[in-house]
Amino acid sequence: MKQPIYLDNNATTPLDPRVLEAMLPYFTEKFGNAASRNHAFGWVAEEGVDYAREQVAKLIGCTEKEVIFTSGATEADNLAIKGVFEMYKDKGNHIITALTEHKAVLDTCKHLEKNGARVTYLGVKEDGLIDLAALEAAMTPETILVSIMYGNNEIGVIQPVKEISAIAHRYGALFMTDATQAVGKIPVDVNADGIDLMAFSAHKMYGPKGVGALYVRRKNPRVKVTSQMDGGGHERGMRSGTLNVPGIVGLGKACELCRLEMESEAVRLSALRDKLESTLNKMEESYVNGNTQHRLPHVANISFKYVEGEGLMMAMSDLAVSSGSACTSASLEPSYVLKSLGLSDDLAHSSIRYGLGRFTTEEDIDHAIEITQKAVNHLRELSPLWEMFKEGIDLSKIEWAEH
Amino acid sequence: MAYSEKVIDHYNNPRNVGTLNKDSKFVGTGLVGAPECGDVMRLQIEVGEDNVITDAKFKTFGCGSAIASSSLATEWLKGKTIDEALSIDNMDIVEELALPPVKIHCSVLAEDAIKSAINDYRVKNGLEAIVLEKSHH
Numbered sequence A: 001m002k003q004p005i006y007l008d009n010n011a012t013t014p015l016d017p018r019v020l021e022a023m024l025p026y027f028t029e030k031f032g033n034a035a036s037r038n039h040a041f042g043w044v045a046e047e048g049v050d051y052a053r054e055q056v057a058k059l060i061g062c063t064e065k066e067v068i069f070t071s072g073a074t075e076a077d078n079l080a081i082k083g084v085f086e087m088y089k090d091k092g093n094h095i096i097t098a099l100t101e102h103k104a105v106l107d108t109c110k111h112l113e114k115n116g117a118r119v120t121y122l123g124v125k126e127d128g129l130i131d132l133a134a135l136e137a138a139m140t141p142e143t144i145l146v147s148i149m150y151g152n153n154e155i156g157v158i159q160p161v162k163e164i165s166a167i168a169h170r171y172g173a174l175f176m177t178d179a180t181q182a183v184g185k186i187p188v189d190v191n192a193d194g195i196d197l198m199a200f201s202a203h204k205m206y207g208p209k210g211v212g213a214l215y216v217r218r219k220n221p222r223v224k225v226t227s228q229m230d231g232g233g234h235e236r237g238m239r240s241g242t243l244n245v246p247g248i249v250g251l252g253k254a255c256e257l258c259r260l261e262m263e264s265e266a267v268r269l270s271a272l273r274d275k276l277e278s279t280l281n282k283m284e285e286s287y288v289n290g291n292t293q294h295r296l297p298h299v300a301n302i303s304f305k306y307v308e309g310e311g312l313m314m315a316m317s318d319l320a321v322s323s324g325s326a327c328t329s330a331s332l333e334p335s336y337v338l339k340s341l342g343l344s345d346d347l348a349h350s351s352i353r354y355g356l357g358r359f360t361t362e363e364d365i366d367h368a369i370e371i372t373q374k375a376v377n378h379l380r381e382l383s384p385l386w387e388m389f390k391e392g393i394d395l396s397k398i399e400w401a402e403h
Numbered sequence B: 001m002a003y004s005e006k007v008i009d010h011y012n013n014p015r016n017v018g019t020l021n022k023d024s025k026f027v028g029t030g031l032v033g034a035p036e037c038g039d040v041m042r043l044q045i046e047v048g049e050d051n052v053i054t055d056a057k058f059k060t061f062g063c064g065s066a067i068a069s070s071s072l073a074t075e076w077l078k079g080k081t082i083d084e085a086l087s088i089d090n091m092d093i094v095e096e097l098a099l100p101p102v103k104i105h106c107s108v109l110a111e112d113a114i115k116s117a118i119n120d121y122r123v124k125n126g127l128e129a130i131v132l133e134k135s136h137h
Helices: A017-026 A040-060 A073-087 A103-113 A132-138 A161-170 A245-281 A309-315 A336-340 A345-349 A362-382 A384-390 B005-012 B064-077 B082-086 B090-097 B101-124
Strands: A067-070 A094-098 A118-122 A143-147 A174-178 A197-201 A212-216 A286-288 A299-304 A351-355 B027-034 B039-047 B053-061
Touching: A017 A245, A040 A067, A040 A245, A067 A073, A073 A103, A073 A143, A073 A174, A073 A197, A073 A212, A094 A103, A103 A118, A118 A132, A132 A161, A143 A161, A161 A174, A245 A286, A245 A299, A245 A351, A245 A362, A309 A351, A309 A362, A309 B005, A309 B064, A336 A345, A345 A351, A362 B053, A384 B039, A384 B053, B005 B064, B005 B090, B027 B101, B039 B064, B039 B101, B053 B064, B064 B090, B064 B101, B082 B101, B090 B101
Parallel strands: A094 A118, A094 A143, A143 A174, A174 A197
Antiparallel strands: A067 A212, A197 A212, A286 A299, A299 A351, B027 B039, B039 B053
């Protein structure tokens, strides 16, 4: 069977063969426990981990001691937010985040609300960006943490991280960012950006699944988090558990490749993305979602009005993409991120996210354009809403039977 | 989640897509669902002598299961009398298309569309609308 064209790189990326090659010895001959201090097996594994820590640090502009390896970004988000809340609870109990965050941040905050945290969920502007004035207005003396993602997973918008961290710091709060979609794709420098904690993951940057990291600032200020996983005191006591050495080596290699190739790759991908987006946006009643100036180079989110996203994906079975429609969920609620932008439910249901990646070719994009156009046209032929729109009927005036 | 072969078949080769003249007194039109909910079905029947449904057409905005449910419904409706059509139950559609639990609402919508089209026809022809149970989906 011919593989569909993979344009869902925001969900996960394929492992780069160069990363796999770096990892392989650590499954077999270099199998040691990095915490075994008394024999060569342990030393070799530890060396691999140390080198990876350097590779990671170099990508984000921090020191090796500031990198805490985790099982992925979700764990890193949990460790950062829960860890800060527990460590700084004498200082205050207020956390600020945004409605468009990933569930790993939102649900962690919801969890903390049960434990006495007060959480402000900031709305976003129509283009998906945080309103800095609203952030500033939400800051209180009790605010201990501002957690705003770097680049959004659904629409790709990049938040004004520098400005956000400056506001957080002015009010004495720490700034944490979930940078899962940004690290490795665009330059991220924890010092230039004023980041105190940052979560990211290997499998979004051509590394393996099951490994990620939390950056924890050690200087100006020295940030501390309580561990969420107790045990042998690994990772400076912040995250116990035998290190996933092959995974960590893979994360390191993935970071190195991204650091070396990011600049040219971003140019290549944004050109392909722009081609895809501008061609599809020429179709009647199609709308690009989110800010198009401040965004990741490889993401396009487009709504094709009067067709439903899940039905559309089925018509595009040669294309692996994702939709903001969630006809499968019990609630039938479309994407909360798109709704936060003020998109109507029907446009949110009609959205498709294209996530380009390192292995996306121009040929793929040309096919993707063709497949999408064909599918949208086909489904519009089937759509009563399209027919009504074409007849000039105002759909907002119809009394729909809500169900 | 993989779709059943029958859903894929109806999706790829939808039966009876189209539009009948909604102003004709022989045509009943049912428009159910809402764009906000991600599915809207329009199902039309043309009724001939002896209350037999001679033609049925649909257009659906929705997922593959919604499209397949309405396509199947039009296929079943043709040649049935109105009374027979009223006896079509959403669970028949679920069974025929092997819809998973999260897609049952698609079949409910199709049943609603059938009943709504029949009622439109009845009202147009001076008959009382049949009181429908309010379905929740």
